Amino acid sequence: MDLQNVWFVLIAVLWSGYFLLEGFDFGVGMLLPFLARDERERSQMLRTIGPVWDGNEVWLVTAAGATFAAFPAWYATMFSGFYLALLLVLFFLIIRVVSFEWRSKAESRRWRTIWLWANAVGSFGASLIWGVGLANLLYGVPINSSGDFAGSFWDIFSVYTVLGGVTIVLLFAFHGATYLTIRTAGPLCERAAATARTLSVAAAVVGSVFLAWTVDVATDKNEKDVFPPVLPAALGIAALVLAVVLVYRRRSGLAFAATAAAAVLWTATIFTSLYPRVMVSSTGFSNSLTVDGAASAHYTLVVMSVVALIFLPLILLYQGWTYYVFRARVTGGEPDPEESAPEPAPPEAPPTVA
């Protein structure tokens, strides 16, 4: 296998890792305003992802960086073409990132509400756009003969791609609920389990339709045979169905494994359907960007491969260790220093933020 193919797989792996891990972070964020009954429960929910969300987001940073280094032409066309969509993603990610650190830093109701919604809206918006965006790589956008995006913002929205976004939102919310079921205790855990059941059927139905449709899009728009895209798609549908069964049977650990598998297989279906192309052109199929055409020269790929070979196992090791350290269920009964510590000064009114 040539190195550019290795890197295509690696980028698919990075996106899968991002969806698997940040998927439940986004899910917890989206459920935040609905699942928690009071301030203590909101802290409880946030603490399940508190130690890990930042490390999880680096999977995205790495996916983008790896695309830049291994497929400069892909990076250039995708990022300039999806300009406004990425601007929205950045907006959502920024308000969400600061909400984690800032929410607990003041006490007023309004302040807490602002950052609660910043986290929820940020999680929802980013999930939606990632789903739409990745679906577009396969569904096709206008790309001209010099390999540049030649369309408008609205070209990225079609029934199929929007369904891709909706699928990701539902899937992540479901994934977040199964995560909360295994990471919390008490009434919140009960409610998370009930929410997982409610979301499961919708996620499974919409997800299955999208995955089946993806195989069709792959054959129709990307001149692929039904096999291999059908393989990850079928496995993805199986994982979703299994997840429904498992949440109803209250097998929370396995249910989480099933939603995690669904997030990975969603990504795998898109990337399997794409190969050997990385971005399909809707205006002239021959303008599509390919793995070979967009790749960096051999030397860069060798260097990057050595670096990835050394560091990816290390990253898996220490991120795995983090999950081990924080494996205990968050009960919500932990002392909350921010709230129990006496305040030196009467709280000032927080500034208004848009």
Add this chain to the structure above:
Amino acid sequence: MVPLGLTTVQLARVQFATTSLYHFLFVPLTLGLGPLVAVMQTKWHRSGDERWLRLTHFFGTLFLINFAIGVATGLVQEFEFGMNWSIYSKFVGNVFGAPLAMESLAAFFLESTFLGLWIFGWNRLSPRVHLATIWIAVAGTWLSGYFILAANSFMQDPQGYKIVNGEAQLTSIWQLLTTKWTLFAFTHTMLAGLTAGSAVVFGVCCWHFARRGNIELFRPAAKLALIVLVPASLLNLGFGSEFGVLVTDLQPMKIAASEAQWQTCTHCPFSLFQIGGFSASDPTPSFVINIPDGLSILATNSLGGEVQGLNEVNQSEQKQFARQFGRNQSYLPPVEAIYWSMRGMAYAGSLVALIAVLGAIFYRRRKLEQRRWFLWLAVAGSFLPFVATTFGWLLTELGRQPWIVQGLLLTNRANSPAVSTAWIVTSLVVFIALYLALLVVDIWLMRRYAGRDPRTAEPEHGPEAVPSY
């Protein structure tokens, strides 16, 4: 739709400048405050002195408030190359992408994961392992800085590449990562980070002294800050001028522009302040204060050293690139902005060093807490390192113009053809509005937490009372 008559390229430049300068307000603070917090925790770990634990929590909270926004705005930078500069990205991706990807794999994962462990690990990890997590996170931030600066260095002094089919291809990763420029830029930036971090710690301590706050608690912190601030700020003055000598060699245009030196000269004076003299048609200032031989010393390390003038460098570049870009392409950067950026950086940096030295003298004489005028000066002085780094980046990146990669690619030929002016204006408005709102909140939070008296906050909890959600 072209507001203010700016072209698409100019708007893209404004956007990149705004977002990266903003990002770099938080970076030096993270780079500098991180190690100081780690030292505080180490001191607590070694001595068991509760004051150091409180200081760790106190400055750790300030660190985290800013870390979040640094991370968030860093993502914008990574996306922006592809969004606004797609031709550039295609041209340099082979080379420039490598250190960026290496940064995520080798450094950013480390920093983010271990910082999470540090924030939430107070009761779950043994004290020794927990102490290690902050040091590993700090090492991650510094390593991160190294890779980013290595990438930036390629734009200033491209090395380790060859041009194949109109694209730069990497020939030696080792050469790319170890250019003299990279090593200089890294040292200069890390010293600036330490200066910024320790100036903020010192400023906060002085603020508490001025308000007759918890003097017993903040005195050791002030001492620690001075131990870092005095050498870091002084060294960086000397080191910055050494860096200048390297730049004279690699980017003569940048040095000539930073002095508004139009003609090649020997025994060149350093102009401290001048009015006029910033354009080729008006090369002589109407008023100027000079230090004789000053520029020759700064740029070449010798009294009579020759410094090339703007006109000569421009002509030689015009000759060199005549075939590619025609004879009329001007290679002159925006001279006036560069001249003042250089001075903004140098004057702010010198003032910080002066405050540091005065602070150390007062501290030694045990007079620090009584010198009220000085305490307020030090509070104001804690903003100066950020003024210096901002001007420093303006000097570095404006001085490179009109090149986006020195000698290889022009900025006005490197932007994204797919991106319309309307898109850039939209994103510019969104970023400016969002960033301003975040800055207001950040300053409000910093003021609130920096002004908090740790005597009353978190009294009995010990290690439990940690910054968390």
